[in-house]
Structures are given as C-alpha cells and as structure tokens.
Amino acid sequence: MRGYKAVLVDRADLAQGTTGRYHGLLHSGGRYVVSDPRSATECAEENAIITRIHADAVERTGGLFVSAPGDDPEFPDRFAAGALGTGVPCNEISVGEALRREPRLNPGISRAFEVQDGSVDGWQMVWGAANSAIQHGATVLTYHRVTEITRDGDRVSSVLCHDEKTGEDVRIHCHFVINASGAWAGQVAHMAGCPDVQVVPGRGIMIAMNHRLVNSVVNRCIHPADGDIIVPVHTVCIIGTTDVKVEDPDKLAIPRGEVQQMLDAGEVLVPGFRQSRAVHAWAGVRPLVKDTRVSASDTRHMSRGMSILDHEERDGLKGLLTISGGKLTTYRLMAENVVNAMCEQLGDKRPCTTANEAVPKSESGTTYVITHRLHDREGDRLDDQIICECELMSKKMFVDAMESQPTASLDDLRRQLRLGMGPCQGGFCTLRATGLALDHERIDIVRATGLLRLFLKNRWIGLWPILHGDQVRQTALDDWIFRGTLDVEHLPQPESEVLV
Ligand SMILES: Cc1cc2nc3c(=O)[nH]c(=O)nc-3n(C[C@H](O)[C@H](O)[C@H](O)COP(=O)(O)OP(=O)(O)OC[C@H]3O[C@@H](n4cnc5c(N)ncnc54)[C@H](O)[C@@H]3O)c2cc1C
Numbered sequence: 001m002r003g004y005k006a007v008l009v010d011r012a013d014l015a016q017g018t019t020g021r022y023h024g025l026l027h028s029g030g031r032y033v034v035s036d037p038r039s040a041t042e043c044a045e046e047n048a049i050i051t052r053i054h055a056d057a058v059e060r061t062g063g064l065f066v067s068a069p070g071d072d073p074e075f076p077d078r079f080a081a082g083a084l085g086t087g088v089p090c091n092e093i094s095v096g097e098a099l100r101r102e103p104r105l106n107p108g109i110s111r112a113f114e115v116q117d118g119s120v121d122g123w124q125m126v127w128g129a130a131n132s133a134i135q136h137g138a139t140v141l142t143y144h145r146v147t148e149i150t151r152d153g154d155r156v157s158s159v160l161c162h163d164e165k166t167g168e169d170v171r172i173h174c175h176f177v178i179n180a181s182g183a184w185a186g187q188v189a190h191m192a193g194c195p196d197v198q199v200v201p202g203r204g205i206m207i208a209m210n211h212r213l214v215n216s217v218v219n220r221c222i223h224p225a226d227g228d229i230i231v232p233v234h235t236v237c238i239i240g241t242t243d244v245k246v247e248d249p250d251k252l253a254i255p256r257g258e259v260q261q262m263l264d265a266g267e268v269l270v271p272g273f274r275q276s277r278a279v280h281a282w283a284g285v286r287p288l289v290k291d292t293r294v295s296a297s298d299t300r301h302m303s304r305g306m307s308i309l310d311h312e313e314r315d316g317l318k319g320l321l322t323i324s325g326g327k328l329t330t331y332r333l334m335a336e337n338v339v340n341a342m343c344e345q346l347g348d349k350r351p352c353t354t355a356n357e358a359v360p361k362s363e364s365g366t367t368y369v370i371t372h373r374l375h376d377r378e379g380d381r382l383d384d385q386i387i388c389e390c391e392l393m394s395k396k397m398f399v400d401a402m403e404s405q406p407t408a409s410l411d412d413l414r415r416q417l418r419l420g421m422g423p424c425q426g427g428f429c430t431l432r433a434t435g436l437a438l439d440h441e442r443i444d445i446v447r448a449t450g451l452l453r454l455f456l457k458n459r460w461i462g463l464w465p466i467l468h469g470d471q472v473r474q475t476a477l478d479d480w481i482f483r484g485t486l487d488v489e490h491l492p493q494p495e496s497e498v499l500v
Contacts, residue, residue, distance in 0.1 A: 001357065002339060002350040006138040007172055008130065009161050011145035013412050015126040017182050019328055020415060021284030023206055023240045024233040025217060026050060026058055026118035027329040030065055030090060033082030034075070035224055039305050039327070040086040046330045047116060049355045050125070053332070055362040057124035059370065061232055063117025063217035064098055065090075068268050069108040076111040076221050083113070090115050104213050104270045117217035119233045121368070122328060123415040128359035129331075135360065144170060149177060149192035149320070156192065156319035165407055176346070178338055179322040182287040183249035189322050194315040199324050201249040202286035205258050206240035207466055210277040210423045212370075213237050213270050220269065227265025234370065235391070235422065236279065239266045243286070252283035254465040277474075278466040279423050280459075289325045306334045308341055318345070387436070388429035390422020395436065402437055410434070410455040423471075426459045427478035431486060449491040456482060 010016075029043035051058050067076050083090035091114050098112035099105055130140050141161065147169075148160035158173045181188045182199075189197040212232040220228040226242045242258045259281060266273035289307040306326035311317045323338040336352045343350055358365065373392040377384075384394040401413050410433060413419055419433060420426030434452045437443050443451070467475060482488045 001132075001136050001353050002343070006133065007141060007174070008133065008138060009141045009144040009146060009159070009172070011143070011164065013142050013415065014130055014140070015123045015415065017184075018284045018287065019122045019126055019182075019331075021206075021282050022122055022328055023204075023229065023231055024119050024122070024238055025229060025231045025329075026120040027327060028063055028090075028115035028117040029086060029088035030063065030079075030083065030113070030115040030117065031219060031224055031229070033086050033088055033090075034078050036305065037082065037086045039330075040082070040088050042305070042330050042333060043327060044086065044088045044116075046333050047118065049332060050120065050329065051118065051367060052365060053355070053358045053362060054120070054125045054128050055358065055365050055367045057121045057128055057362070057368065059119045059232075059368045061117065061119050061216045063115045063219060064093075064102065064105075065113040065115060065219045065221040066098060066105065066109040066269070067111040067221045068106055069110075071220060071222050073110070075223070076113070079113065079221050083115075088115065102214050102216065102218060104272070105218065106269055106271055111221065113221065115219075117219070117231075119217065119231050120328070121234070125328075125331075127416070128362060131361075132357070132359040141170070146181075146188055146191065149188070151192065151317060154316055154318055156317065174319075176319045176342055177321075178342065179320065180324075180334075180338070182324065183285045185287060185322050185324045189309070189311070189320075192311070192317060192320055194311050194317060194320065194322075197309060197322055198290035200288050200290050201246050202243050202288050203246045203252050203283050204241035204243050204286065205254050205262065205281060205283045206238050207259065207262050207278050208233075208236040208238050208280045209266075209273070210236060210279045210471075213273065213276060218269050227262045230266065230269055232370075234418065239263075239273075241284075246285065249285045252285060254281045254283050254462070256465055259465050275469075277423060277470050278468070279425060279471060280421070280462040281466045282462050287324045306330065306337065308338055310341065310345075312345065321345075387432045388417075388419055388422065390424055390429070391418040393417045393419055393429065398433055398436055399440060402440070406443075410451050411458055414455070420455065420459055424474060424478065425463055426455060427474065427481060430455055430459075431481070446492050446494050449488070450494040452491075453488060453493070456488070 026047055027043040028047055029040035032040035093112050093114050095109055095112055134140060143164040144161040145164055146159055147162050150158045156177050158171050159177060161170045163170055179185055179188045183201045186197040186199045214230050214232055214237055218230045227239060231238045239262045263274050307324055309322040311320040321338055321341055323334055326334045332354050377392050384396045387393050387395050387398055397417055401416055420430055434448050438448045
C-alpha cells in the first residue's frame with residue numbers, strides 16, 4: 001500500500017507456521033490487562049481494526065472472563081481495574097446472566113465479565129492480507145525457502161531461495177529485507193551474518209472438541225495460565241494452551257500429559273468437557289524475544305509485545321530488520337511499525353493506510369457467521385454434491401480450488417476449504433477429494449496416491465495423542481476404509497513420498 005515493490009517468500013504455504021497453529025482468538029486485550037498492560041491496549045485497538053479490515057475472517061463471538069471455583073478471589077477486582085486502565089472494553093455481568101448465555105458453563109463460577117473477544121480464521125486472514133498485497137503489486141512465492149542473504153559491503157543485496165516444489169534456486173535482488181520468520185527469525189538473521197538473535201520458542205498445544213461447547217470465548221479470570229481459554233472456531237471449540245520452552249521450532253511434540261492437562265482444565269470451565277469428543281490436537285510455537293527481566297526458560301511470563309531489531313545498529317548491516325514477538329491479533333500493527341522503521345532508514349515518508357482499507361472480500365464489513373455454510377448449501381444442494389459432510393465442502397468448491405492451484409497438496413486445500421477438519425478427520429472426504437482430483441485428470445494416479453497418503457499421515461499426527469472414547473471408534477472405521485477397503489499402502493506410489 002505504500003508503493004514499494006515487494007516479494008513475500010515463505011518456505012511453506014502461507015500460515016503454515018505458528019499462524020496456522022494457534023488458538024484462533026482475536027484478543028480483546030482482557031488476558032493481558034494485569035500482566036502486560038501495553039499488549040492489552042494494543043490488542044484492544046487492533047481487535048477493532050482487524051474486525052473491520054478482515055471482516056470475513058472474524059466471528060464476533062464476544063467473550064467472558066469468569067472466576068471458577070478455587071480461583072484467586074482477589075484477581076477479578078484487579079482485572080476490572082486493569083481493564084479500565086488499559087482501555088479494554090469490559091463490563092461485569094451477573095453470574096445468572098453468564099449462565100444464561102453459556103448454559104454449559106460451570107454453575108460454581110462466582111464472577112463474570114463480558115469482553116469483546118472474537119475468533120479469527122488465521123488462514124483466511126493471512127490470505128486476505130496477501131491478496132490485498134498482490135492487488136497492490138506484490139508477488140507472493142510460497143514453498144520458497146530462504147537459504148542465503150547476501151550483502152554487498154555493509155548493505156543487503158539479495159536473497160537466495162530454494163523452490164521446494166521444483167527444486168530450482170531463485171535469487172531475488174533487493175535493497176531491503178524484512179525478516180518476519182517468527183520462531184525461525186534467529187536462523188534467518190544468521191543467514192545474513194547477524195548472530196545471536198535470541199527468539200525463544202515456546203511450544204503450546206491445543207485440542208479441538210467436536211462441537212461448540214461454548215458460544216463465546218470463555219476465559220478464566222486469573223493470571224495467564226495453561227488451558228485457561230476455550231475458543232469457538234467454526235464448528236468446533238478449542239481448548240488451550242500450554243507453554244513449554246523447546247530447542248527446535250520444527251520439532252513440536254504433543255505430550256499425552258499436556259493433553260490430559262488440557263482436558264482437566266476444560267472440565268473446570270465446562271463440567272463434562274471430557275465426555276465430548278476430542279477430534280484433533282496440534283502444537284504451535286511462540287516467537288518470543290528473549291527478555292532479560294525473566295528467566296530464559298520461563299516463556300509464559302515473557303513479553304507478548306513485539307520487538308524490532310535494527311541490524312544496522314546491532315550488526316552494522318544496512319537494509320535488514322527483524323520483527324518478532326507480538327500476537328496474531330496485533331499482526332497489522334507489527335507490519336505498520338516495521339515498515340515505518342524501514343521508511344525511516346530509507347529516508348522516505350510514506351504514511352501507513354492498512355488500518356483504513358479492508359482486504360479483498362471484506363469490503364462489505366459483514367463479519368463471518370457460523371450458519372453461512374448451511375445457508376449456502378441449502379441454496380445449491382441439488383446442483384452441487386457435498387464432498388465433506390462435516391465441514392459442508394461442496395464438489396465445486398474443491399474442483400475450483402484444485403483448478404486454480406494445480407500443484408497444491410490436499411493439506412494446502414484443507415487450509416482453505418477445511419477439508420478433513422471435522423469429526424471424521426478426513427475419513428470420508430479424503431477419498432472423495434482424491435477421486436475428484438483424478439477424475440478431472442488434474443493429477444495422475446501416482447501423485448494422487450502420494451497426496452492421499454501424505455494427507456492421512458498429517459491428520460494422524462494430530463489424532464493419535466488424543467485418541468479416546470468415540471474418536472477411537474471413528475478412527476478404527478477410517479483405518480478400515482483406507483487400509484482395509486482401499487488398501488492405500490499398496491496403491492501405486494511416487495518413488496519418494498510426496499513431501500509438500
Ligand atoms: C499455542 C499458541 C497459541 C496462540 N494463540 C493465539 C491467539 O489465540 N491469538 C493471537 O492473537 N495470537 C496467538 N498466538 C500468537 C500468534 O499465533 C503468533 O504470535 C503469530 O502467529 C506469529 O506469527 P509470525 O508471522 O511471527 O510467525 P509464523 O506464523 O510462524 O510465520 C513465520 C513464517 O516464516 C516461515 N519461515 C521460517 N523459516 C523460513 C525460511 N528459511 N525461508 C522462508 N520462510 C521461512 C515459516 O514457514 C512461517 O510461515 C499463539 C501462539 C501459540 C504458540
């Protein structure tokens with residue numbers, strides 16, 4: 001929007017890093033009013049902006065902060081004072097009213113506050129921003145891994161990328177590089193010869209339950225802790241999260257102990273939580289910038305605020321900035337701040353307009369509503385077959401997406417269409433989708449089988465740690481469909497597994 005010629009590169013699909021592995025909460029700021037007042041104010045301001053400019057990715061669910069039995073009885077008063085001081089809209093409501101709004105909520109709660117939390121589809125938000133950038137002349141290269149950042153004297157001069165799909169190396173000559181690679185920011189800065197950028201990866205796990213046990217975001221009114229938030233996202237609700245320092249952001253386990261911890265925490269807010277079906281678990285990694293005020297392993301208490309590193313000041317290299325930390329809720333503000341810093345270095349004055357211009361498909365300002373899919377399918381049910389009953393994805397939606405992205409994997413399409421994200425976890429829709437891709441001769445049988453196997457493998461990673469109750473039966477059925485009836489393990493395969 002400021003008129004620079006820009007290229008965005010990502011080693012994977014967009015939002016396949018932390019942005020696609022997060023909790024789905026558009027923060028009201030409430031969570032930080034006591035522990036991190038600055039982040040609280042930023043979240044509150046950005047919540048209003050994101051709801052406006054990314055309307056189609058945001059559901060205005062609203063949220064509650066509730067004091068559960070055994071929680072610190074002093075905290076709610078500090079919470080209310082904090083909200084007032086940070087400008088986070090907040091209103092105390094009666095326990096009766098909270099239970100009327102959320103009938104499954106623990107009837108033992110003693111206080112309740114309403115806030116403006118929402119839920120936001122990270123993939124849709126990121127693609128909305130990317131499409132807006134493309135309309136303004138940017139180029140977006142997915143599956144392009146940065147392998148080298150070269151300098152000419154004391155200036156950045158180019159970036160070398162490896163195209164993960166074609167195997168080609170691509171060099172991009174440039175005057176400026178913004179390193180926004182999240183938990184990998186230290187690795188990328190290192191490629192430019194800037195050592196010791198300490199981004200501490202803080203892993204958190206989340207679990208999707210098979211339906212919306214709550215209508216709005218429900219938070220515990222305590223200091224930020226593990227498993228203290230349930231977020232309704234599309235047809236499911238998500239409990240999270242933990243926070244454990246890890247060494248490698250590419251190796252994220254989902255320990256069974258943490259799964260049990262999340263289910264127990266869910267039980268505190270919604271009695272009977274464990275009885276509903278856990279359909280998928282995943283882990284994401286917080287890109288927290290090392291803060292000397294707290295111990296290096298204490299990621300829960302590190303600042304959630306953003307950090308911009310000026311490598312000219314720090315390492316004597318012109319034309320490189322690293323931005324890290326922050327929240328998805330404050331992503332736009334992070335972008336504004338880092339581009340302001342770039343403009344300053346370049347001696348350019350170009351004002352930021354991202355807060356005023358809605359991204360494509362959000363121009364009407366109408367926010368997402370969960371009921372839209374049923375409404376849409378009722379309109380076209382006689383002409384357009386449903387391929388995924390859980391997520392109401394139609395044949396046309398899938399075929400159109402395949403046609404416009406012939407090299408996409410089923411996982412890439414999942415992020416756009418929610419293929420395989422419902423309670424059957426791909427048991428019925430994956431084989432139909434693969435058949436459709438073949439049927440329309442978009443791909444050959446060998447690639448089709450490779451894609452199918454990769455998709456099932458990825459779904460399984462998030463399934464096995466939470467297998468219990470009815471989901472075990474569902475999974476056994478899926479296993480019989482794929483290994484018993486279709487014999488996927490002996491279908492024609494590519495020489496090496498499809499990886500992306
Ligand atoms: C468990 C958890 C729950 C969270 N919940 C919320 C929430 O509910 N609400 C909220 O607002 N925030 C939440 N956050 C915080 C938020 O998700 C993150 O701050 C945000 O998504 C980080 O975005 P990012 O762009 O900095 O990093 P990422 O989304 O990880 O993006 C970095 C990108 O860099 C790419 N990359 C890495 N190396 C290379 C390379 N060599 N070449 C090219 N590309 C490369 C990666 O592929 C990746 O796509 C949560 C975080 C965690 C961990």
